[in-house]
Amino acid sequence: MTAQPKQTALATENLAAVELDGVRLALGDIRFAFDGRIPAGRITAVTGPSGSGKSTLLNLIAGFEMPDAGRVRLAGQDVTRLHPGARPLSLVFQDHNLFAHLDLFTNIGLGVHPALKLTGEDRTRISAALQRVGLAGYEGRKPGTLSGGERQRAAFARALVRQRPLLLLDEPFAALDPGLRLAMADLLSGLHQETGASIVLVTHDPGEVMRLADEVIYLSTGKILFHGDRHAFCAQTAHPEISKFVASS
Amino acid sequence: MLGTGEVRRGLAAGGASLAAIGGLVTLPTGALLALAPASSAGTLFDSYTLSLLRFTLLQATLSTLLSVALALPVALALARRAAFPGRIWILRLMAVPMGLPVLIGALGLIGIFGRQGLVNRLLAIAGVDHPVNIYGLSGILLAHVFFNLPLACRLMLAGLERVPAEDWRLAASLGLGRLSLLRHVELPALARVLPGAAGLIFMLCATSFTLVLVLGGGPAATTLEVAIYQSLRFDFDPARAVALSLLQIALTGLVLAVLSRLPAAEGSRGEGRIPRRFDGEGFGSRIMDTLAILLATLFLVLPLGAIAAAGLKADLLRLISLPAFHQALLTSLAIALTAGLLSLLTASGILTAQAAIADRRHPSPVLRVFGRALSALSSLVLLVPPVVLGTGWFLLIRPHADVARVAPLLIAAINMLMALPFVMRVLAPAFESHRLRTTRLAASLNVTGLARLRLVDAPILARPMLMALSFAMALSLGDLGAVALFGSQDLVTLPWLVYSRLGSYRTQDADGLALLLGLLCLALTALGTAGQRRQP
Numbered sequence: 030m031t032a033q034p035k036q037t038a039l040a041t042e043n044l045a046a047v048e049l050d051g052v053r054l055a056l057g058d059i060r061f062a063f064d065g066r067i068p069a070g071r072i073t074a075v076t077g078p079s080g081s082g083k084s085t086l087l088n089l090i091a092g093f094e095m096p097d098a099g100r101v102r103l104a105g106q107d108v109t110r111l112h113p114g115a116r117p118l119s120l121v122f123q124d125h126n127l128f129a130h131l132d133l134f135t136n137i138g139l140g141v142h143p144a145l146k147l148t149g150e151d152r153t154r155i156s157a158a159l160q161r162v163g164l165a166g167y168e169g170r171k172p173g174t175l176s177g178g179e180r181q182r183a184a185f186a187r188a189l190v191r192q193r194p195l196l197l198l199d200e201p202f203a204a205l206d207p208g209l210r211l212a213m214a215d216l217l218s219g220l221h222q223e224t225g226a227s228i229v230l231v232t233h234d235p236g237e238v239m240r241l242a243d244e245v246i247y248l249s250t251g252k253i254l255f256h257g258d259r260h261a262f263c264a265q266t267a268h269p270e271i272s273k274f275v276a277s278s
Numbered sequence: 279m280l281g282t283g284e285v286r287r288g289l290a291a292g293g294a295s296l297a298a299i300g301g302l303v304t305l306p307t308g309a310l311l312a313l314a315p316a317s318s319a320g321t322l323f324d325s326y327t328l329s330l331l332r333f334t335l336l337q338a339t340l341s342t343l344l345s346v347a348l349a350l351p352v353a354l355a356l357a358r359r360a361a362f363p364g365r366i367w368i369l370r371l372m373a374v375p376m377g378l379p380v381l382i383g384a385l386g387l388i389g390i391f392g393r394q395g396l397v398n399r400l401l402a403i404a405g406v407d408h409p410v411n412i413y414g415l416s417g418i419l420l421a422h423v424f425f426n427l428p429l430a431c432r433l434m435l436a437g438l439e440r441v442p443a444e445d446w447r448l449a450a451s452l453g454l455g456r457l458s459l460l461r462h463v464e465l466p467a468l469a470r471v472l473p474g475a476a477g478l479i480f481m482l483c484a485t486s487f488t489l490v491l492v493l494g495g496g497p498a499a500t501t502l503e504v505a506i507y508q509s510l511r512f513d514f515d516p517a518r519a520v521a522l523s524l525l526q527i528a529l530t531g532l533v534l535a536v537l538s539r540l541p542a543a544e545g546s547r548g549e550g551r552i553p554r555r556f557d558g559e560g561f562g563s564r565i566m567d568t569l570a571i572l573l574a575t576l577f578l579v580l581p582l583g584a585i586a587a588a589g590l591k592a593d594l595l596r597l598i599s600l601p602a603f604h605q606a607l608l609t610s611l612a613i614a615l616t617a618g619l620l621s622l623l624t625a626s627g628i629l630t631a632q633a634a635i636a637d638r639r640h641p642s643p644v645l646r647v648f649g650r651a652l653s654a655l656s657s658l659v660l661l662v663p664p665v666v667l668g669t670g671w672f673l674l675i676r677p678h679a680d681v682a683r684v685a686p687l688l689i690a691a692i693n694m695l696m697a698l699p700f701v702m703r704v705l706a707p708a709f710e711s712h713r714l715r716t717t718r719l720a721a722s723l724n725v726t727g728l729a730r731l732r733l734v735d736a737p738i739l740a741r742p743m744l745m746a747l748s749f750a751m752a753l754s755l756g757d758l759g760a761v762a763l764f765g766s767q768d769l770v771t772l773p774w775l776v777y778s779r780l781g782s783y784r785t786q787d788a789d790g791l792a793l794l795l796g797l798l799c800l801a802l803t804a805l806g807t808a809g810q811r812r813q814p
């Protein structure tokens with residue numbers, strides 16, 4: 030059933046940001062099977078109905094799930110057995126991105142050095158990142174005093190200072206109001222243009238796919254139903270399920 | 279998603295806890311079994327032992343029935359009267375016996391129901407010439423009701439408060455009368471908590487030591503626990519102590535087996551949001567409920583008041599300056615702190631190991647067995663009551679070393695085991711919610727080891743740890759069971775000091791010391807439970 034991945038110019042030239050090679054995982058009744066190459070330097074949206082395996086795919090890339098079989102490679106490096114913290118990537122979850130008892134500066138500082146050994150330059154960079162996401166002067170604030178949108182901005186600031194080549198986002202805007210989502214999407218594409226990092230964005234929102242994605246991976250019951258660029262995704266007619274999804278955007 | 283180092287350390291910590299508890303419990307039990315004389319079958323079933331067993335079961339059964347039956351109208355009334363004046367204070371009062379050292383409670387009860395007590399003086403004035411007897415079966419029952427009626431009441435109230443608001447509304451719209459409401463709404467709700475509550479109270483009463491020691495007496499009113507202590511301490515008849523200990527283990531094992539089949543009586547909050555009630559508007563109903571609540575309150579307040587009044591009559595300043603008091607206070611605090619810290623360490627070991635196992639999606643069979651052994655630990659602790667544990671250790675050590683020298687450590691270890699179930703109850707939910715909130719984030723940022731401990735775990739877990747510590751210390755400070763076996767002139771804890779002053783008829787000293795000890799333990803318990811309500 031898996032559609033042949035559509036090779037993009039970038040992916041053929043460079044190493045893929047993420048390569049899933051015969052990745053298999055059984056969780057409960059669902060058997061997940063993922064194969065494919067996620068191109069570097071672009072925004073790839075992972076979407077599909079709930080329970081289709083969006084978060085599982087992300088967890089496999091991030092290292093929160095170990096595949097039963099197959100390899101996961103990031104920029105050519107086999108990371109299949111690597112602990113999440115040792116993988117060259119940054120993560121933003123739907124919520125709980127910040128330690129509630131630590132202020133923003135410490136929270137972001139932990140992304141730079143996990144034991145908080147920071148240089149003067151690190152400190153400047155942290156403040157600059159906060160300023161970039163619109164939270165200038167928020168260094169001493171605790172997450173509890175911020176709005177949901179501000180907390181996600183802080184998580185983005187941390188991803189910014191970490192300077193990892195791959196950014197994984199798991200429904201990062203799902204808990205926000207629709208108006209706020211648009212602003213956050215703008216911030217994300219701005220950051221993408223500045224850093225050139227590869228971004229994998231899990232979302233169930235067709236509008237977000239259309240607004241942000243260069244590439245789309247559509248999952249259905251644990252398998253990749255479609256993987257290709259967004260225009261092909263919108264134009265495809267082979268899968269009525271996808272056409273319905275596109276039409277609802 | 280823990281690092282391999284974290285998993286390894288977690289499992290090692292759990293292994294250490296398992297080994298420590300297993301050793302502390304099974305070694306003395308093994309010693310008891312090994313030392314059981316061939317003739318123990320005869321000792322086990324001679325008429326004296328049988329009468330002990332009969333009395334133990336009789337008093338536990340009667341205590342349970344009385345506690346539950348008397349708590350029933352109080353719980354129903356408190357559930358019905360959300361706006362009863364001072365209701366929240368009455369509920370807090372019901373938590374007091376839990377934190378009060380049993381010996382202190384007994385003194386308070388003697389103050390009210392004793393020969394010179396308030397009740398008997400009132401009875402004499404009224405011309406009744408059959409005074410209440412605080413000693414013997416009646417006294418033991420009275421004391422067990424004092425300690426367990428509030429517990430039963432809180433558990434039942436929690437059961438009643440879980441009835442959804444819609445049920446009360448529906449019952450009112452159907453015009454259900456008093457009896458129909460009881461039958462169709464209240465009793466079904468109570469039926470869910472009653473078996474667990476009754477089982478728990480039976481277990482507490484069947485292994486009750488201090489109350490029977492103080493209020494019981496003579497072969498006619500002695501339980502297995504106290505008989506073990508007497509055969510070791512006074513008759514020095516280890517063979518009998520061993521036989522009785524084994525009988526006690528068999529009894530608690532049986533009770534625990536029955537208990538594990540009953541639904542657990544959880545949630546002793548009794549302070550949650552109270553749904554609106556539409557019944558009980560009648561005048562008679564108001565009077566009856568008020569009477570039930572007031573009588574129960576009085577029954578709890580009077581002995582507490584007696585402790586305070588008697589204690590204040592003593593020369594507290596002189597008592598505080600006594601070297602004996604200083605020595606006992608220091609000994610008690612040192613033992614309590616050791617016991618508290620050990621129980622924290624053990625509980626954290628169990629919990630981190632359980633987290634490490636839960637982290638695995640497919641734990642190996644060995645790990646699964648290990649995990650099950652860890653969860654079974656708290657029952658193992660309950661299986662062997664403190665006096666039995668002490669007896670086993672006493673017999674184990676005596677041939678090789680001076681028991682007096684290791685006694686403080688033994689008392690601390692036994693107190694640690696006693697506190698462990700309570701410490702686990704405080705720490706387990708705190709550890710679990712902390713784990714859910716931080717594991718993924720910490721893993722994704724590679725915050726591990728000491729940095730994780732310092733930056734992520736310590737700031738959040740310090741508070742529940744402190745709560746658990748103060749709770750465990752309160753338990754240890756008030757315990758007379760372990761020290762009764764090992765106490766000597768060189769090893770005196772505060773409860774032992776109170777008890778010996780009581781024995782040498784220096785009751786005023788005992789009263790003053792009891793007040794001080796009671797306040798200390800209540801303060802620690804209050805600290806230990808203060809934060810529980812605020813936890814998510």
